[in-house]
Amino acid sequence: MAFSSDSGDGPMADINIIPLCDVMLVLLIIFMVTAPQLSYPIDIDLPQRSTNPPVNPVDPPEPIRLRIDAGGQVFWNDSPAPMSALRNMMESEVQRDPNNQPTLEIDVNAEADYGVLAKVLAEAKNAQMMKIGFVRN
Numbered sequence: 001m002a003f004s005s006d007s008g009d010g011p012m013a014d015i016n017i018i019p020l021c022d023v024m025l026v027l028l029i030i031f032m033v034t035a036p037q038l039s040y041p042i043d044i045d046l047p048q049r050s051t052n053p054p055v056n057p058v059d060p061p062e063p064i065r066l067r068i069d070a071g072g073q074v075f076w077n078d079s080p081a082p083m084s085a086l087r088n089m090m091e092s093e094v095q096r097d098p099n100n101q102p103t104l105e106i107d108v109n110a111e112a113d114y115g116v117l118a119k120v121l122a123e124a125k126n127a128q129m130m131k132i133g134f135v136r137n
Contacts, residue, residue, distance in 0.1 A: 101129060
């Protein structure tokens with residue numbers, strides 16, 4: 001880019017670096033704002049390795065099969081269950097043996113409403129269920 005100067009000696013050969021500095025400052029601000037968001041830790045409870053075998057190994061209880069069909073109906077071990085009774089059923093399973101809870105296996109139809117699944121997961125959390133898995137067909 002050639003610019004004319006007032007001196008009349010011909011075109012000016014200097015490069016205008018002000019737009020370059022503006023772009024670099026904007027990029028610097030963007031990186032400074034987004035960099036702290038990438039470093040937030042996520043708490044995950046992972047099982048710890050134990051060198052001592054359990055004294056009395058206990059067989060896990062039979063898993064609970066919870067199915068949600070396309071219409072939003074919930075089935076507890078293949079029998080229909082109302083959403084209002086779900087938490088009580090989960091709490092009774094947890095109270096049998098809090099240290100050896102059954103696994104809640106959730107099978108959701110692809111056409112089911114996500115809100116029903118969210119309610120089931122909220123009820124499981126409120127009932128203190130620790131072992132939750134999803135079944136894929």
